[in-house]
Amino acid sequence: MTHILELPTYLDQDDAVKDRFARLKQRPIALEVKNLSKTFETTGGTVTALKDINFKTHKREFVCVIGPSGCGKSTLIRILAGLESPTSGEVLLDGKAVHGPGPDRGMVFQGYTLFPWLTVKRNVMFGLLQSGHSREHAEEDARQWIDLVGLTKFVDSYPHQLSGGMKQRVAIARALANQPGILLMDEPFGALDAQTRIKMQTYLMDIWKNIDITILFITHDLDEAIYLADRILVLKAHPGEVQELIEVPVPQPRSPEQLLSPEFLATKKRLEELIHPPQEGDEINGDHMNMVRMVPVDHEVESVF
Amino acid sequence: MPAKSRFFVTILSFLLPVLLWSLISYVPWLWHPKVEISDPGAVAYFKQGMLVDTELFDKETLKQEASGKALPEGRPANPIYLPAPHEVVVAFYTAFTTEPKRRSEKWLHESLWQSIQVIFWGFFLSSLVGVPLGILAGTYDFFSRLFEPFIEFFRYLPAPVFGALAVAILGIHEAPKIAIIFIGTFFQQVLIVSNTTRKLDPSLLEAAQTLGANNKALLLKVVIPGILPDLYRDLRILLGWAWTYLIVAELIGASSGITWFITQQARYKNFDNVFAAIMIIGIIGLTTDLILAALSKRIFPWQRNAAGA
Ligand SMILES: Nc1ncnc2c1ncn2[C@@H]1O[C@H](COP(=O)(O)OP(=O)(O)O)[C@@H](O)[C@H]1O
Ligand SMILES: [Mg+2]
Numbered sequence: 055m056t057h058i059l060e061l062p063t064y065l066d067q068d069d070a071v072k073d074r075f076a077r078l079k080q081r082p083i084a085l086e087v088k089n090l091s092k093t094f095e096t097t098g099g100t101v102t103a104l105k106d107i108n109f110k111t112h113k114r115e116f117v118c119v120i121g122p123s124g125c126g127k128s129t130l131i132r133i134l135a136g137l138e139s140p141t142s143g144e145v146l147l148d149g150k151a152v153h154g155p156g157p158d159r160g161m162v163f164q165g166y167t168l169f170p171w172l173t174v175k176r177n178v179m180f181g182l183l184q185s186g187h188s189r190e191h192a193e194e195d196a197r198q199w200i201d202l203v204g205l206t207k208f209v210d211s212y213p214h215q216l217s218g219g220m221k222q223r224v225a226i227a228r229a230l231a232n233q234p235g236i237l238l239m240d241e242p243f244g245a246l247d248a249q250t251r252i253k254m255q256t257y258l259m260d261i262w263k264n265i266d267i268t269i270l271f272i273t274h275d276l277d278e279a280i281y282l283a284d285r286i287l288v289l290k291a292h293p294g295e296v297q298e299l300i301e302v303p304v305p306q307p308r309s310p311e312q313l314l315s316p317e318f319l320a321t322k323k324r325l326e327e328l329i330h331p332p333q334e335g336d337e338i339n340g341d342h343m344n345m346v347r348m349v350p351v352d353h354e355v356e357s358v359f
Numbered sequence: 360m361p362a363k364s365r366f367f368v369t370i371l372s373f374l375l376p377v378l379l380w381s382l383i384s385y386v387p388w389l390w391h392p393k394v395e396i397s398d399p400g401a402v403a404y405f406k407q408g409m410l411v412d413t414e415l416f417d418k419e420t421l422k423q424e425a426s427g428k429a430l431p432e433g434r435p436a437n438p439i440y441l442p443a444p445h446e447v448v449v450a451f452y453t454a455f456t457t458e459p460k461r462r463s464e465k466w467l468h469e470s471l472w473q474s475i476q477v478i479f480w481g482f483f484l485s486s487l488v489g490v491p492l493g494i495l496a497g498t499y500d501f502f503s504r505l506f507e508p509f510i511e512f513f514r515y516l517p518a519p520v521f522g523a524l525a526v527a528i529l530g531i532h533e534a535p536k537i538a539i540i541f542i543g544t545f546f547q548q549v550l551i552v553s554n555t556t557r558k559l560d561p562s563l564l565e566a567a568q569t570l571g572a573n574n575k576a577l578l579l580k581v582v583i584p585g586i587l588p589d590l591y592r593d594l595r596i597l598l599g600w601a602w603t604y605l606i607v608a609e610l611i612g613a614s615s616g617i618t619w620f621i622t623q624q625a626r627y628k629n630f631d632n633v634f635a636a637i638m639i640i641g642i643i644g645l646t647t648d649l650i651l652a653a654l655s656k657r658i659f660p661w662q663r664n665a666a667g668a
Binding site: 135136137154155156157159160161163165167169170171172180181184185212213214228229232 | 560562563565566567568569570571572573576580581584585587659660661662
């Protein structure tokens with residue numbers, strides 16, 4: 055016998071949550087994406103990576119972007135960062151159109167993109183020196199940011215001496231040191247083990263609470279998205295389009311116990327439906343394995359059940 | 360492999376060829392196609408210390424036996440061009456201490472120093488131009504398209520063919536030799552450096568851009584420091600190649616340096632000296648490379664393998 059929990063719908067919000075979303079939407083707009091499309095010309099023809107994307111984020115909001123792999127999440131965030139230019143549409147940061155990369159948008163990549171030849175401190179100083187701060191000022195600032203991510207002991211270490219989680223903390227400090235209005239993160243914790251990942255999520259939320267920063271965070275991990283986000287932008291693939299912008303009904307501030315709360319599970323159920331629609335389980339059914347029994351009938355463990 | 364056995368195998372890699380050489384030199388029934396005459400006997404044209412083919416020696420012995428005259432005596436020997444290890448070891452010392460035959464000729468250490476200078480200047484001048492061009496070509500598509508097709512063509516022209524031209528333009532002394540080293544190094548260098556530059560992780564450039572780096576900063580603060588360890592390794596390899604051009608270079612115009620010494624000694628049939636000189640080249644090359652490798656650990660402390668981890 056299996057018990058399936060009766061869950062509320064993800065649309066149910068308690069009063070506190072409802073009130074918070076009402077206030078959130080009163081905040082000024084941090085980022086606005088208008089009619090954004092992106093196509094790539096490849097040898098195999100034209101690939102539509104993104105089609106007519108529209109959304110807004112408010113100041114100090116935490117938005118997660120989720121979607122199946124290949125749906126254009128990285129393309130979207132790279133356009134926002136200015137590393138890629140859109141085929142059509144525009145991106146407005148604080149009402150101004152962005153062209154090309156710039157220090158007003160911080161970016162954290164999935165691969166650890168620390169400069170291996172610079173110490174932790176010099177990595178964090180990099181952006182500050184680029185924007186013309188004096189060496190003394192940059193160094194002082196860098197120390198504060200390194201302190202904030204708890205790596206004071208490692209200021210003079212080189213990246214190869216750090217663990218994956220520590221490297222990503224340096225990358226976050228490095229991006230924040232420029233004091234950007236928005237922090238763009240492309241599956242930043244994707245390469246970390248489960249435990250480190252949870253720790254990093256908590257760190258990130260602490261940083262977000264204490265700093266004037268809007269965060270746009272890409273992930274393919276449903277739990278991570280619900281745990282971190284105010285709202286979740288769900289994309290679908292081929293072409294990449296906005297499927298839904300979900301207001302997460304789990305109250306703030308978040309804590310790990312909420313992972314099993316009814317609102318959390320309800321949201322997760324909804325995301326599952328959107329991302330793995332039951333009718334087209336193509337990958338598993340499409341290329342099924344030709345499994346034959348390879349255990350003799352008189353094997354000592356005759357069946358695993 | 361543990362450090363201890365690694366060391367042992369390294370020693371072995373030098374020991375094996377020496378062992379083989381010793382066997383051929385000291386075991387009389389291994390090879391030894393000649394006979395060194397110790398007593399010519401009744402053979403008129405044999406002289407003491409002469410090297411003759413074994414068959415000839417046997418034929419003459421039979422002849423003398425038949426006519427009942429004094430038999431020649433001798434012991435198996437290798438051809439003169441293969442001196443035994445101990446002879447070469449002695450030559451190592453005597454080559455440096457023997458005064459040149461003529462006043463105008465150079466001591467061995469002077470020849471060597473001349474060669475090292477030719478290598479240095481050829482390689483230095485090539486790097487001075489080749490490395491920046493390589494970095495530019497590896498960084499910017501424009502420069503890649505501008506430089507690389509011609510260089511790709513030019514590098515197939517063997518450097519020595521420019522010898523006569525170099526002498527005609529630059530005279531017979533050091534300059535044309537340096538030019539040959541330059542030509543032999545430069546074209547490969549640009550291509551190798553540009554390739555190394557292209558291999559830099561592009562996400563580092565993107566990260567720098569999102570941190571506000573402009574084009575100049577990308578080149579100076581990301582590309583150059585990013586490729587430095589690989590660039591250093593490239594230059595080490597290229598320096599080894601430069602030595603192979605040395606021999607051709609030194610034959611051009613007025614023969615000079617270690618090559619002059621070697622050809623001169625070969626002319627006098629002092630093959631022990633020839634071997635000693637060849638080995639000195641090997642020793643200088645290997646030592647330079649070991650020193651450069653050791654330095655690299657100091658210069659690039661951020662390299663994973665350099666951290667002693
Ligand atoms: N530079 C590119 N050239 C051609 N196609 C690309 C390029 N970048 C991404 N794509 C295509 O665009 C689609 C979206 O890719 P991406 O944004 O990396 O997806 P995600 O990050 O969601 O996995 C994919 O089909 C991918 O093959
Ligand atoms: Mg991606």
